[in-house]
Amino acid sequence: MSTSEPVRCERCGRDRAEDTDAEALAWASDTDDSGTHWLCPSCARRHVRDIEGKLPREYW
């Protein structure tokens, strides 16, 4: 695992290098054709809520 690569949150621009080790582990990465996208823990939580909020009511 490379730690020298700069990682920034795609949504709020937070710098992962400035997080504590424990928080850095909570970052979420998503890889697609255009590369790897990172979300900081707080944005990742919000993102998960967005996904849940968009679920059709039939799922409940």
Ligand SMILES: [Zn+2]
């Ligand atoms: Zn963020």
